Amino acid sequence: MAFSRTRLQYPELFGSRIQNQWTEQWEADSKVRNKAFLQNLAEYTEKLLDAVPEKDEAAKVDSLRAVLHILAHWPLPNKAALRKKAIRKVARLLPTMKKPPDLWEDEWQVIASPAMVPYLLRTFQSHSGFEEQHQRWLYQVAPVRAQELMISAVQQGDWRLALNWGHVVRPTAMLSRIIDSSAINVLTNYADEDNSDVEWTLLKFGTRAAAGSARKILASQECLGDPTLWAFLLKVEGSRAEQSLIRRYRKASASANCRTDAAIYKVVDEIDSTEWRTWMSYWSPALEAIFVSQLGNADRFVAAQAAELLGLYGSKQIEETLWAKVEAWQGSPPPESEHEDSSVEGPQYLEEEIIGALLNGRGRIGRNQIDRLRLMCLRMLGS
Incomplete structure (x- = not known):
């Protein structure tokens, strides 16, 4: 529609005036055409945005995605004002929709703002399609709230959820203190359970304050001990932990029942190859x-x-x-x-x-x- 309107407004700039080679006239015409087209596109985009609330659910989804796509990719005049209007509209509309659109990253960045927090929290609380990208988006616009949700998961013993939050939340002093004490408590008192999520969370967020307790836990284990705990010690203690690890590796290698070669590989792999690693690799x-x-x-x-x-x-x-x-x-x-x-x-x-x-x-x-x-x-x- 924007293109058709531009062509009707400036018929003299189309047809035979468009040449296959550059001239000064061609460049001047092109600038006029582009300016008029973008102005028309901005007007139609705003009209579409105003009409969205009156549409049925399917049409709302298509219209919202069209608006966000245009705002993400076209250099519209008065784009900042249009974006603010889109944020207000989308923030009101999404919580009322039974099946909101699945946004692409570029579409989300158009509306990324604290105004979207209620929608993201509603999605999280209903567990309807809440994925890691939503966690990342919430952390982008409300980092304190995302950290609070991670702490809540730890306090409730939901370490899988805590680890999921840990993929997007960055360590803070307060969060690390909570992880240190909570993770060590679980690893000490529930050693017979699968605590891999706890260990991975400790690996990312734990500090040197938990190192002594981690050493005691490793001392109670057979063979090399848990690779993730060793990775944690390498992260927080460096060469001191490395010396202990190598001594333990050589001692455990003498036992036919210990697959120490595979275990020490896992130690290094876990400290160095983690995609969401926020620490220096160790070698x-x-x-x-x-x-x-x-x-x-x-x-x-x-x-x-x-x-x-x-x-x-x-x-x-x-x-x-x-x-x-x-x-x-x-x-x-x-x-x-x-x-x-x-x-x-x-x-x-x-x-x-x-x-x-x-x-x-x-x-x-x-x-x-x-x-x-x-x-x-x-x-x-x-x-």
Whole structure:
């Protein structure tokens, strides 16, 4: 409609006046056309917004999405005023709708404001379609309220919900104090239950104040102990925790009943690879040496996991070790894994991970390395 109206208003700027090459006249006409079109689009958008409350539910959804899409993508004149009006309208309309529209991120950003808090809270309380993006949106416009909801979940013992909030809420001193005491209480008194959500919440929000209690819990556990608690200690204590971890790893490795190689991989993976990590990753020469030694593990899945971490965090000094492993593979592939894993497709899995470590490692890949790998592949094809 906006385009048609513009064409009716300025017929002289359309038709034969539009050329396939740039001229000063073409540019001048284009500016007039664009200005008129955007002005008409703004007027029609405001009229549509005013008409939305009178429409039926399905038409409301379509109309709201059209308005938000236009405001998100078109540089309309007086756009700020239109956005404020849209916020007021949408804030009143959404709570009254049986099935509000599922907004895209760009549509939400048009109306993101404290005025949307009642709608988001209503969605949360009714559990109707409330997802992580709604939690993120609530935290964006009302961070204190989102933190209060997370604290409420902790106090009610709903650690799954608390962890969900933890994916979007950032740590504060007050929140961390509550997590420290509440998480340690659960881990100490309900040790036989599945406390993975509690541990992950402690990993993100816990502080050094909980380290002593975490050490006591680990001391009561068998083998290496819980990897997430070790990840927490590495986060808050650094090298001190690392020294304890490595001593425990070496001691537990002597037991045939302890799968310490897989466990220490999980420790590093959990502290370094978490998508919502807000802390510095942890890596050291001592940990690197452990994972380099695991490249020769008879369990190719363990060896492949070690290669994965070395590719992500390993130093340039291990490059020749990785090359030696790949070259040795060609002559004599490692034996079948003692502990088969359904995610491992075949013996080439380890080779692929080591090559990936070479290609993805920090500061390792260059023209010489690519040529070396190409020659290796050609030799394999010719053998």
